[in-house]
Amino acid sequence: MTLELSTLVAILAMAAATILTRVSGLFLIERVKLSGRARQALEAIPPAVLMAVVAPTALMTGMAETMACAVTALAALRLPLLAATAIGVVCVAVLRAIGL
Amino acid sequence: MTEIIDETNTGQKPDAGGFMDGAKAILPLIAAVLPVGLVYGAVAAGKGLSVLEAALMSALVFAGGSQFVAMDIWTHPASWAGLGFAALLVNVRHVLLSASIGPKMTAFSTPKKYASMLFLADEIWAIAEMKAREARLTPAWFAGVVAPFYASWVLSSVVGAIGGALLGDPALVGLDFAFPAVFIVLIMNFWQGRRTGAVLLASAIAAIGVKSFTGGAWYIAAGALAGLAVAAFASQGEKTENGETVE
Known part of the structure:
Protein backbone atom coordinates (compact mmCIF):
# COMPACT_ATOMS: atom_id res chain seq x y z
CA MET A 1 0.00 0.00 0.00
CA THR A 2 2.27 2.76 -1.21
CA LEU A 3 1.27 6.26 -2.15
CA GLU A 4 3.84 8.22 -4.08
CA LEU A 5 3.74 11.98 -3.85
CA SER A 6 3.97 12.47 -7.63
CA THR A 7 1.07 10.05 -8.12
CA LEU A 8 -1.05 11.71 -5.45
CA VAL A 9 -0.46 15.15 -6.97
CA ALA A 10 -1.34 13.81 -10.43
CA ILE A 11 -4.56 12.27 -9.11
CA LEU A 12 -5.49 15.55 -7.40
CA ALA A 13 -4.80 17.46 -10.63
CA MET A 14 -7.04 15.06 -12.55
CA ALA A 15 -9.75 15.35 -9.89
CA ALA A 16 -9.59 19.16 -9.96
CA ALA A 17 -9.84 19.21 -13.78
CA THR A 18 -12.80 16.80 -13.72
CA ILE A 19 -14.63 18.72 -11.00
CA LEU A 20 -14.08 21.93 -12.96
CA THR A 21 -15.74 20.46 -16.06
CA ARG A 22 -18.65 19.01 -14.08
CA VAL A 23 -19.43 22.17 -12.16
CA SER A 24 -18.78 24.77 -14.86
CA GLY A 25 -21.57 23.57 -17.17
CA LEU A 26 -24.18 24.23 -14.50
CA PHE A 27 -22.51 27.47 -13.47
CA LEU A 28 -22.43 28.80 -17.05
CA ILE A 29 -25.87 27.67 -18.18
CA GLU A 30 -27.50 29.49 -15.27
CA ARG A 31 -25.86 32.72 -16.45
CA VAL A 32 -25.46 32.63 -20.25
CA LYS A 33 -27.89 32.58 -23.12
CA LEU A 34 -26.57 30.60 -26.09
CA SER A 35 -27.11 31.37 -29.75
CA GLY A 36 -28.50 28.60 -31.93
CA ARG A 37 -25.13 28.02 -33.52
CA ALA A 38 -23.31 27.80 -30.19
CA ARG A 39 -25.91 25.34 -28.96
CA GLN A 40 -25.42 23.17 -32.06
CA ALA A 41 -21.68 23.16 -31.47
CA LEU A 42 -22.15 22.25 -27.79
CA GLU A 43 -24.47 19.40 -28.70
CA ALA A 44 -21.73 17.98 -30.92
CA ILE A 45 -19.23 17.78 -28.05
CA PRO A 46 -20.13 14.26 -26.87
CA PRO A 47 -19.76 12.45 -30.22
CA ALA A 48 -16.78 14.62 -31.23
CA VAL A 49 -14.86 13.90 -28.02
CA LEU A 50 -15.74 10.20 -27.90
CA MET A 51 -14.66 9.78 -31.53
CA ALA A 52 -11.39 11.64 -30.95
CA VAL A 53 -10.62 9.31 -28.03
CA VAL A 54 -11.29 6.04 -29.88
CA ALA A 55 -10.09 6.96 -33.39
CA PRO A 56 -6.44 5.92 -32.79
CA THR A 57 -7.57 2.56 -31.34
CA ALA A 58 -10.05 2.04 -34.15
CA LEU A 59 -7.82 2.99 -37.07
CA MET A 60 -4.15 3.03 -36.04
CA THR A 61 -3.68 -0.08 -33.88
CA GLY A 62 -4.25 -3.06 -36.12
CA MET A 63 -6.66 -4.99 -38.29
CA ALA A 64 -8.20 -6.88 -35.33
CA GLU A 65 -9.05 -3.62 -33.53
CA THR A 66 -10.43 -1.95 -36.66
CA MET A 67 -12.69 -4.88 -37.47
CA ALA A 68 -13.82 -5.29 -33.85
CA CYS A 69 -14.72 -1.59 -33.73
CA ALA A 70 -16.88 -1.99 -36.82
CA VAL A 71 -18.58 -5.07 -35.35
CA THR A 72 -19.20 -3.24 -32.06
CA ALA A 73 -20.75 -0.29 -33.90
CA LEU A 74 -23.08 -2.60 -35.82
CA ALA A 75 -24.00 -4.49 -32.64
CA ALA A 76 -24.84 -1.18 -30.93
CA LEU A 77 -27.59 -0.58 -33.51
CA ARG A 78 -29.61 -3.47 -32.06
CA LEU A 79 -28.19 -4.37 -28.66
CA PRO A 80 -27.87 -2.61 -25.28
CA LEU A 81 -24.53 -1.30 -24.01
CA LEU A 82 -23.43 -4.40 -22.10
CA ALA A 83 -24.19 -6.92 -24.86
CA ALA A 84 -22.63 -4.82 -27.64
CA THR A 85 -19.49 -4.28 -25.54
CA ALA A 86 -19.21 -8.01 -24.81
CA ILE A 87 -19.48 -8.81 -28.52
CA GLY A 88 -16.70 -6.32 -29.28
CA VAL A 89 -14.41 -7.84 -26.65
CA VAL A 90 -15.01 -11.41 -27.84
CA CYS A 91 -14.52 -10.30 -31.42
CA VAL A 92 -11.15 -8.67 -30.77
CA ALA A 93 -9.95 -11.66 -28.74
CA VAL A 94 -10.87 -14.09 -31.53
CA LEU A 95 -9.31 -11.93 -34.27
CA ARG A 96 -6.09 -11.56 -32.29
CA ALA A 97 -6.02 -15.30 -31.60
CA ILE A 98 -6.14 -16.08 -35.32
CA GLY A 99 -3.30 -13.67 -35.84
CA LEU A 100 -4.88 -10.57 -37.34
CA MET B 1 -39.65 28.85 -5.75
CA THR B 2 -40.20 25.15 -5.43
CA GLU B 3 -36.89 24.24 -3.89
CA ILE B 4 -36.74 22.03 -0.81
CA ILE B 5 -40.53 21.60 -0.64
CA ASP B 6 -40.23 18.02 -1.85
CA GLU B 7 -38.04 17.15 1.06
CA THR B 8 -40.04 18.81 3.80
CA ASN B 9 -43.48 17.59 2.75
CA THR B 10 -42.52 13.95 3.22
CA GLY B 11 -41.98 14.54 6.92
CA GLN B 12 -38.74 14.13 8.83
CA LYS B 13 -37.92 10.74 7.30
CA PRO B 14 -35.59 10.62 4.34
CA ASP B 15 -37.21 9.51 1.10
CA ALA B 16 -36.16 5.83 1.16
CA GLY B 17 -38.56 4.92 -1.66
CA GLY B 18 -37.00 7.47 -3.98
CA PHE B 19 -33.53 6.21 -3.08
CA MET B 20 -34.48 2.61 -3.88
CA ASP B 21 -36.06 3.65 -7.20
CA GLY B 22 -32.80 5.33 -8.15
CA ALA B 23 -30.77 2.27 -7.17
CA LYS B 24 -33.04 0.08 -9.29
CA ALA B 25 -32.69 2.38 -12.29
CA ILE B 26 -28.88 2.27 -12.27
CA LEU B 27 -28.62 -1.53 -11.83
CA PRO B 28 -28.06 -2.46 -15.52
CA LEU B 29 -25.37 0.18 -15.84
CA ILE B 30 -23.62 -1.19 -12.76
CA ALA B 31 -23.43 -4.55 -14.53
CA ALA B 32 -21.82 -2.77 -17.46
CA VAL B 33 -19.33 -0.78 -15.40
CA LEU B 34 -18.01 -3.66 -13.25
CA PRO B 35 -15.86 -5.23 -16.00
CA VAL B 36 -14.64 -1.79 -17.03
CA GLY B 37 -13.58 -1.07 -13.43
CA LEU B 38 -11.83 -4.45 -13.22
CA VAL B 39 -9.90 -3.73 -16.40
CA TYR B 40 -8.99 -0.24 -15.22
CA GLY B 41 -7.65 -1.67 -11.95
CA ALA B 42 -5.66 -4.33 -13.79
CA VAL B 43 -4.20 -1.82 -16.25
CA ALA B 44 -3.33 0.55 -13.38
CA ALA B 45 -1.52 -2.24 -11.53
CA GLY B 46 0.31 -3.09 -14.74
CA LYS B 47 1.45 0.54 -15.00
CA GLY B 48 2.93 0.30 -11.50
CA LEU B 49 0.20 1.97 -9.44
CA SER B 50 -0.41 0.51 -6.00
CA VAL B 51 -3.89 -0.73 -5.06
CA LEU B 52 -4.31 2.38 -2.89
CA GLU B 53 -3.31 4.70 -5.75
CA ALA B 54 -5.63 2.98 -8.23
CA ALA B 55 -8.52 3.16 -5.75
CA LEU B 56 -7.80 6.77 -4.87
CA MET B 57 -7.94 7.75 -8.53
CA SER B 58 -11.30 6.03 -8.98
CA ALA B 59 -12.67 7.64 -5.81
CA LEU B 60 -11.46 11.18 -6.48
CA VAL B 61 -11.58 11.43 -10.29
CA PHE B 62 -14.56 9.09 -10.83
CA ALA B 63 -14.41 9.43 -14.62
CA GLY B 64 -13.55 6.21 -16.45
CA GLY B 65 -12.59 7.78 -19.76
CA SER B 66 -9.99 10.11 -18.31
CA GLN B 67 -8.65 7.37 -16.04
CA PHE B 68 -8.01 5.10 -19.03
CA VAL B 69 -6.39 7.92 -20.98
CA ALA B 70 -4.23 8.63 -17.90
CA MET B 71 -3.09 5.01 -17.89
CA ASP B 72 -2.32 5.32 -21.59
CA ILE B 73 0.02 8.29 -21.08
CA TRP B 74 1.24 7.33 -17.58
CA THR B 75 4.91 7.99 -16.87
CA HIS B 76 7.01 7.30 -13.84
CA PRO B 77 7.12 9.57 -11.92
CA ALA B 78 3.70 10.89 -12.89
CA SER B 79 3.48 14.25 -14.67
CA TRP B 80 0.68 16.12 -12.91
CA ALA B 81 0.44 18.86 -15.55
CA GLY B 82 0.16 16.45 -18.47
CA LEU B 83 -2.32 14.20 -16.67
CA GLY B 84 -4.41 17.09 -15.35
CA PHE B 85 -4.59 18.64 -18.80
CA VAL B 95 -19.51 20.81 -19.29
CA LEU B 96 -22.31 19.93 -21.68
CA LEU B 97 -23.74 17.12 -19.54
CA SER B 98 -23.84 19.41 -16.54
CA ALA B 99 -25.34 22.30 -18.51
CA SER B 100 -28.03 19.95 -19.77
CA ILE B 101 -29.07 18.18 -16.56
CA GLY B 102 -28.51 21.03 -14.08
CA PRO B 103 -31.56 23.11 -15.06
CA LYS B 104 -33.74 19.98 -14.76
CA MET B 105 -32.93 19.67 -11.04
CA THR B 106 -35.64 22.04 -9.91
CA ALA B 107 -36.27 20.13 -6.66
CA PHE B 108 -32.63 20.51 -5.57
CA SER B 109 -31.24 23.28 -3.40
CA THR B 110 -28.27 25.05 -4.99
CA PRO B 111 -25.68 23.27 -2.79
CA LYS B 112 -27.28 19.90 -3.58
CA LYS B 113 -27.28 20.72 -7.29
CA TYR B 114 -23.56 21.44 -7.24
CA ALA B 115 -22.85 18.41 -5.04
CA SER B 116 -24.71 16.25 -7.57
CA MET B 117 -22.51 17.59 -10.39
CA LEU B 118 -19.43 16.10 -8.70
CA PHE B 119 -20.79 12.62 -9.53
CA LEU B 120 -21.80 13.32 -13.13
CA ALA B 121 -20.35 10.24 -14.84
CA ASP B 122 -21.74 9.52 -18.33
CA GLU B 123 -23.91 6.66 -17.10
CA ILE B 124 -25.39 8.66 -14.21
CA TRP B 125 -26.05 11.58 -16.51
CA TRP B 141 -33.58 9.40 -6.29
CA PHE B 142 -30.30 10.88 -7.52
CA ALA B 143 -28.50 9.72 -4.38
CA GLY B 144 -29.93 6.23 -5.00
CA VAL B 145 -28.42 6.31 -8.49
CA VAL B 146 -25.03 7.65 -7.40
CA ALA B 147 -24.26 5.62 -4.25
CA PRO B 148 -24.25 2.06 -5.67
CA PHE B 149 -22.64 3.13 -8.95
CA TYR B 150 -19.85 5.01 -7.18
CA ALA B 151 -19.24 2.10 -4.80
CA SER B 152 -19.18 -0.36 -7.72
CA TRP B 153 -16.64 1.72 -9.62
CA VAL B 154 -14.26 2.07 -6.68
CA LEU B 155 -14.62 -1.56 -5.54
CA SER B 156 -14.18 -3.04 -9.02
CA SER B 157 -11.06 -0.88 -9.43
CA VAL B 158 -9.67 -2.33 -6.19
CA VAL B 159 -10.47 -5.90 -7.17
CA GLY B 160 -8.95 -5.33 -10.61
CA ALA B 161 -5.78 -3.85 -9.13
CA ILE B 162 -5.40 -6.76 -6.69
CA GLY B 163 -6.31 -9.50 -9.17
CA GLY B 164 -4.72 -7.86 -12.19
CA ALA B 165 -1.62 -10.02 -11.93
CA LEU B 166 -3.82 -13.11 -11.88
CA LEU B 167 -5.78 -11.99 -14.94
CA GLY B 168 -2.54 -11.84 -16.89
CA ASP B 169 -2.25 -9.64 -19.95
CA PRO B 170 -5.73 -8.16 -20.57
CA ALA B 171 -4.88 -7.90 -24.30
CA LEU B 172 -4.85 -11.71 -24.56
CA VAL B 173 -8.53 -12.03 -23.69
CA GLY B 174 -9.52 -8.74 -25.31
CA LEU B 175 -10.48 -7.03 -22.04
CA ASP B 176 -8.35 -4.01 -22.93
CA PHE B 177 -10.89 -3.49 -25.70
CA ALA B 178 -13.86 -3.13 -23.30
CA PHE B 179 -13.33 0.60 -22.94
CA PRO B 180 -13.10 1.54 -26.63
CA ALA B 181 -16.08 -0.75 -27.19
CA VAL B 182 -18.14 1.12 -24.58
CA PHE B 183 -17.23 4.43 -26.20
CA ILE B 184 -18.19 3.15 -29.65
CA VAL B 185 -21.60 2.10 -28.33
CA LEU B 186 -22.03 5.56 -26.76
CA ILE B 187 -21.07 7.20 -30.07
CA MET B 188 -23.74 5.17 -31.85
CA ASN B 189 -26.28 6.31 -29.24
CA PHE B 190 -25.46 9.94 -30.01
CA TRP B 191 -26.17 9.39 -33.71
CA GLN B 192 -28.68 11.95 -34.99
CA GLY B 193 -28.27 11.64 -38.73
CA ARG B 194 -25.93 12.89 -41.40
CA ARG B 195 -24.70 15.87 -39.37
CA THR B 196 -23.42 13.55 -36.66
CA GLY B 197 -21.59 11.64 -39.37
CA ALA B 198 -19.83 14.82 -40.49
CA VAL B 199 -18.86 15.60 -36.90
CA LEU B 200 -17.48 12.08 -36.37
CA LEU B 201 -15.55 12.14 -39.62
CA ALA B 202 -13.94 15.51 -38.87
CA SER B 203 -13.10 14.39 -35.34
CA ALA B 204 -11.53 11.11 -36.47
CA ILE B 205 -9.44 12.73 -39.22
CA ALA B 206 -8.16 15.50 -36.94
CA ALA B 207 -7.44 13.10 -34.06
CA ILE B 208 -5.49 10.67 -36.22
CA GLY B 209 -3.63 13.46 -37.99
CA VAL B 210 -2.50 15.03 -34.73
CA LYS B 211 -1.77 11.68 -33.07
CA SER B 212 0.56 10.82 -35.96
CA PHE B 213 2.73 13.84 -35.26
CA THR B 214 2.57 14.51 -31.50
CA GLY B 215 2.56 12.59 -28.27
CA GLY B 216 0.34 13.25 -25.27
CA ALA B 217 -3.40 13.81 -25.39
CA TRP B 218 -3.50 16.68 -27.88
CA TYR B 219 -5.28 14.51 -30.41
CA ILE B 220 -8.38 14.53 -28.19
CA ALA B 221 -8.56 18.33 -28.22
CA ALA B 222 -7.87 18.41 -31.96
CA GLY B 223 -10.62 15.92 -32.72
CA GLU B 238 -32.90 25.37 -41.54
CA LYS B 239 -33.97 24.14 -38.19
CA THR B 240 -37.24 22.71 -37.00
CA GLU B 241 -38.44 23.44 -33.48
CA ASN B 242 -36.61 20.43 -32.04
CA GLY B 243 -33.32 21.58 -33.48
CA GLU B 244 -33.03 18.98 -36.23
CA THR B 245 -31.76 20.15 -39.56
CA VAL B 246 -34.12 19.39 -42.41
CA GLU B 247 -32.74 18.55 -45.81
Missing part, protein backbone atom coordinates in the same frame (compact mmCIF):
# COMPACT_ATOMS: atom_id res chain seq x y z
CA ALA B 86 -5.47 15.30 -20.41
CA ALA B 87 -8.28 14.87 -17.85
CA LEU B 88 -9.52 18.35 -18.71
CA LEU B 89 -9.58 17.51 -22.43
CA VAL B 90 -11.23 14.13 -22.03
CA ASN B 91 -13.81 15.42 -19.56
CA VAL B 92 -14.64 18.71 -21.24
CA ARG B 93 -17.78 16.93 -22.46
CA HIS B 94 -19.01 17.07 -18.85
CA ALA B 126 -27.77 9.35 -19.09
CA ILE B 127 -30.07 7.69 -16.55
CA ALA B 128 -30.96 11.06 -15.01
CA GLU B 129 -31.80 12.54 -18.43
CA MET B 130 -34.11 9.59 -19.08
CA LYS B 131 -35.81 9.99 -15.70
CA ALA B 132 -36.21 13.76 -16.16
CA ARG B 133 -38.36 13.16 -19.26
CA GLU B 134 -41.09 11.47 -17.23
CA ALA B 135 -40.76 12.78 -13.68
CA ARG B 136 -39.19 15.48 -11.57
CA LEU B 137 -35.71 14.57 -10.35
CA THR B 138 -35.42 14.40 -6.57
CA PRO B 139 -32.26 14.44 -4.45
CA ALA B 140 -33.17 11.07 -2.89
CA ALA B 224 -13.11 17.60 -30.41
CA LEU B 225 -12.46 21.07 -31.86
CA ALA B 226 -12.70 19.79 -35.46
CA GLY B 227 -16.04 18.15 -34.63
CA LEU B 228 -17.30 21.34 -32.97
CA ALA B 229 -16.26 23.47 -35.93
CA VAL B 230 -18.14 21.20 -38.33
CA ALA B 231 -21.24 21.26 -36.12
CA ALA B 232 -21.21 25.06 -35.88
CA PHE B 233 -20.73 25.31 -39.65
CA ALA B 234 -23.49 22.82 -40.40
CA SER B 235 -25.99 24.66 -38.19
CA GLN B 236 -26.57 27.17 -41.00
CA GLY B 237 -29.22 24.79 -42.32
